[in-house]
Amino acid sequence: MTSATLTAAxxxxxxxxxxxxxxNTGTRILQSTWLVFVVLAAWWVFxxxxxxxxxxxxxxxxxxxxxxxxxxVIMAGALYSLANLFVGxxxxxxLGIGFGLLLGEVGWLCRIVDPIIHFxxxxxxxxxxxxxxxxxxxxxxxxxxxxAFACLWPILLNTIDGVLGVEPTIRKxxxxxxxxxxxxxxxxxxxxxxxxxxxxxRVALPIGITVMVVSEMFASTEGLGFYILNSSxxxxxxxxxxxxxxxGVVGYIISMLFILAERRxxxxxxxxxxx
Amino acid sequence: MTAPVQADxxxxxxxxxxxxxxxxxxxxxxxxxxxxxxxxxxxxxTGEFISxxxxxxxxxTTLLRCLxxxxxxxxxxxxxxxxxxxxxxxxLAVVFQDYSxxxxxxxxxxxxxxxxxxxxxxxxxxxxxxxxxxxxxxxLAGQGGKYPWEMSGGMQQRVAIARALxxxxxxxxxxxxxxxxxxxxRFDLEDLVIKLKxxxxxxxxxxxxxxxxxxxxxxKVVVIAEKPATVVDVIVTGFGEERDQVDTKADPRFGxxxxxxxxxxxxx
Numbered sequence: 001m002t003s004a005t006l007t008a009a010x011x012x013x014x015x016x017x018x019x020x021x022x023x024n025t026g027t028r029i030l031q032s033t034w035l036v037f038v039v040l041a042a043w044w045v046f047x048x049x050x051x052x053x054x055x056x057x058x059x060x061x062x063x064x065x066x067x068x069x070x071x072x073v074i075m076a077g078a079l080y081s082l083a084n085l086f087v088g089x090x091x092x093x094x095l096g097i098g099f100g101l102l103l104g105e106v107g108w109l110c111r112i113v114d115p116i117i118h119f120x121x122x123x124x125x126x127x128x129x130x131x132x133x134x135x136x137x138x139x140x141x142x143x144x145x146x147x148a149f150a151c152l153w154p155i156l157l158n159t160i161d162g163v164l165g166v167e168p169t170i171r172k173x174x175x176x177x178x179x180x181x182x183x184x185x186x187x188x189x190x191x192x193x194x195x196x197x198x199x200x201x202r203v204a205l206p207i208g209i210t211v212m213v214v215s216e217m218f219a220s221t222e223g224l225g226f227y228i229l230n231s232s233x234x235x236x237x238x239x240x241x242x243x244x245x246x247x248g249v250v251g252y253i254i255s256m257l258f259i260l261a262e263r264r265x266x267x268x269x270x271x272x273x274x275x
Numbered sequence: 276m277t278a279p280v281q282a283d284x285x286x287x288x289x290x291x292x293x294x295x296x297x298x299x300x301x302x303x304x305x306x307x308x309x310x311x312x313x314x315x316x317x318x319x320x321t322g323e324f325i326s327x328x329x330x331x332x333x334x335x336t337t338l339l340r341c342l343x344x345x346x347x348x349x350x351x352x353x354x355x356x357x358x359x360x361x362x363x364x365x366x367l368a369v370v371f372q373d374y375s376x377x378x379x380x381x382x383x384x385x386x387x388x389x390x391x392x393x394x395x396x397x398x399x400x401x402x403x404x405x406x407x408x409x410x411x412x413x414x415l416a417g418q419g420g421k422y423p424w425e426m427s428g429g430m431q432q433r434v435a436i437a438r439a440l441x442x443x444x445x446x447x448x449x450x451x452x453x454x455x456x457x458x459x460x461r462f463d464l465e466d467l468v469i470k471l472k473x474x475x476x477x478x479x480x481x482x483x484x485x486x487x488x489x490x491x492x493x494x495k496v497v498v499i500a501e502k503p504a505t506v507v508d509v510i511v512t513g514f515g516e517e518r519d520q521v522d523t524k525a526d527p528r529f530g531x532x533x534x535x536x537x538x539x540x541x542x543x
Contacts, residue, residue: 169376176343176369177391177442187390191381268381272424 056238065242074227074246081223082250084140085212088147092204096152097197100159101185104193110160117156125150125207126214133218143215143223150211151204158200162193195269198262205258209251224250292478293319293446298351300334300341301503310503311337315351317497317506319446324472324479326489329499330540335482336372338499339450342480343369355445365395368444372451374435378423384410385419388438395442409437412474413467429460433467440471449481453488462520465492469518486536490529491518498536508539 040058047057068074103110129146136142166189174188216225224247231239263270295317301310311334319325329335340346342353344363352359355366371377378387388406397405410419413433423431432452439447449468453461469492472479483489489496490512498508510532514523523529 167376169371169373170379172345172371173369173377175345176363176367177394178363178365179391179394183394187382187393188379191379194381268422268424272380272422 054237056241060238061241061245064236064238065246068227068239068242074224074243077223077227078246078250080140081212081216081225084143084147084215084223085208087144088212089151089201089204089208091144091148092151092155092208093201095148096155096200096204097159097190100156100197101163101189101193103156104160104163105185105189117153121153121157125211129211129214130218133215138219143212143220146215147208147211151208154203154207155197155200158196158203159193162196162200163189165196166192195266198266202255202258202262205255206251209247209254213247290321291318292321292323292356293317293480294352294354295342296352296354298338298341298348298353299503300337300346300348312341312348313503313505315499315505319478319480321445322472322476322478324469324492324494325481325497326493326495327480327482327497327499328486328489328536329484329504331484333499333502334504335484335499336450338504339369339448339480339482343367343448365442366445368439368442368447370432370435370439370447370449370452372454374432374452374455375423375428377435378431378438380422380424383420383422384415384426384434384437387423387434388419388441391438391442405441406437409441410434412440412471413437427460428456429464432456432464436464436468436471440475440477445478447477447479449479451483452481454483461488466518466520468492473516486533487524490532490536491520491523496532496536498539500540500542508536510535 044058047055048059050057065074103113125146128149132146132149133142136145170188170192174184179188212223213225213228216223217229220226220229224243228240228243228247231237231243295315298312298315298317299310300312301308303309315338317325327335327338337346341348344360344367347361354360355364360366378384379390382390385403385406388409389402392402392405393399407416407419410416413436415430415433415437418426418430423434426434436452452468453464456464465488468479468481471477479492481489481492490510493512496510496512497506498510499505500507512532513528514526
């Protein structure tokens, strides 16, 4: 009896351990990141022998990056850029979700504005930067506005799609049980559309980062985009590379943080297997 | 046929709760008009269990949608408690056929049951209390923290029933509520509904294509048929309050009534 209980219990215990920590956390991180190290090593080795002025060695790039991170040159620029990105995204999300919910619910309104939305969505957002900055000036506001404008469309379109995709039976439920309009929006339509909305924000994120950099390349004196453009114009090639590398890393970190937040926010969605 | 007469006099004492007169419904217009329901009358007394039975595609779901206010009938009136109603009404609660889709996966079962009460303006503590009470009534005591997708189909339908009960409507409308569960679960849910009717005195209007289910559950079976659909027969079952999946169905009156309904439906 005792031995039977033991053998029965063992595999379950073993499975639990594996699920909790995998082989172990260190090994798991190594498993998912080893290629990054290989690529970095290859870059390091191949660029070390570079004689091309425009392709500095990775060593040079990292040295410059560490130096400018340390002396605050990049930090000030990064904070300026990220503030623009953050405010821009926030404005885009607020407008996109708000109007998306409205347009998704009100069919005739959606049909009227549909061509306009698709036109603006199709314009390459970076192409609008010179015009917007020309019209609204050089301050931080127009840059935030440009980012918001670029990020608005994927969020708006995804929100509309999400609202249109709300399960018809749940709509019937809401109607028959006379759920008041405000409550219906907040507790029925919004959560039902949330997976789509979040996907829209995820698409908007790299667009926002692109426009953030481009907006700082036009008559700007601050930000990561300015750092890249300025160093390039003065032939400080390692700085240019360092700036581009940093933007990539920052973008990656933001995406990862966003995915973590998404997993938490949409726990029901992933757990229920609705996706 | 002595029993139905007895039951009839019994029903005559109860009060008329819901009155449907001349309900007509069609889709499209002109030559393309597709008439679904024609001049349909229905009386529902307080505390009565009525089954509406008819073949698939006859317009049962259309009828229920008209009754629940999801569709506007082309003609006719619906009265509940003496007042004419037009559109969704707090006196009517609906249990949908596709229960798993009518529950919201982002809410726990407790929140699902309590949610319509929030719409009614009930405060949070009361909502939670009422939700828990009704979950207990359908045999899901202590399960309020689970999400619908953590439950079996039968349990999900129990949640949907608890939500309808908690809404405290005068009439419960059920649209083929047990069509997509297995036979054993179906018997359990049928007996649950009978129990709830006895305990809480709810008035129930259930639509089904299953003649046995219609007879087993109901005090009165309304047979609808033809195109456009209209009431072709009304049978008072007279089995009394207590039902049993084996004994009630073995009752000779059960077989008689079933034969009568089948004959009527096969005429078309």
